[in-house]
Amino acid sequence: MKGYGKLLIEFSYELSKIEGKTGSPEKPLSDLGLLSYRSYWSQTVLEIILGLQGQDGNPPTITINEICEQTSIRKEDVVSTLQCLQLVQYYKGQYVISLLKEVLDKHAVSMAKRKIRIDPKCISWSPKDWSRRGKW
Numbered sequence: 726m727k728g729y730g731k732l733l734i735e736f737s738y739e740l741s742k743i744e745g746k747t748g749s750p751e752k753p754l755s756d757l758g759l760l761s762y763r764s765y766w767s768q769t770v771l772e773i774i775l776g777l778q779g780q781d782g783n784p785p786t787i788t789i790n791e792i793c794e795q796t797s798i799r800k801e802d803v804v805s806t807l808q809c810l811q812l813v814q815y816y817k818g819q820y821v822i823s824l825l826k827e828v829l830d831k832h833a834v835s836m837a838k839r840k841i842r843i844d845p846k847c848i849s850w851s852p853k854d855w856s857r858r859g860k861w
């Protein structure tokens with residue numbers, strides 16, 4: 726039964742992507758809930774960052790907002806995850822993401838354990854248009 730909580734979290738974010746909205750769990754989160762969401766956020770944000778390609782010999786760039794758009798994770802949750810992973814560094818007047826080998830190794834191990842995933846191409850769902858509901 727291990728991994729189903731993260732699967733449900735992933736599913737809820739895939740639905741948020743279809744809706745075109747950012748999502749976040751209801752607050753306050755329990756300690757275990759925070760651990761589950763933080764684990765999902767960490768894996769998801771790292772997947773995005775590791776998938777980046779630089780251009781013309783330059784390092785890849787991405788903004789927090791772009792990460793939010795690609796993942797449907799709220800800005801505050803992305804920032805807190807990057808801080809928790811200690812990936813954010815202040816360098817020459819701007820914040821940069823710095824990937825440490827330990828973080829990459831830990832990410833590889835955790836992704837190897839994550840066997841069951843949601844395939845967004847298999848989701849057949851349209852969000853309800855609440856603006857078209859009948860008047861009472």
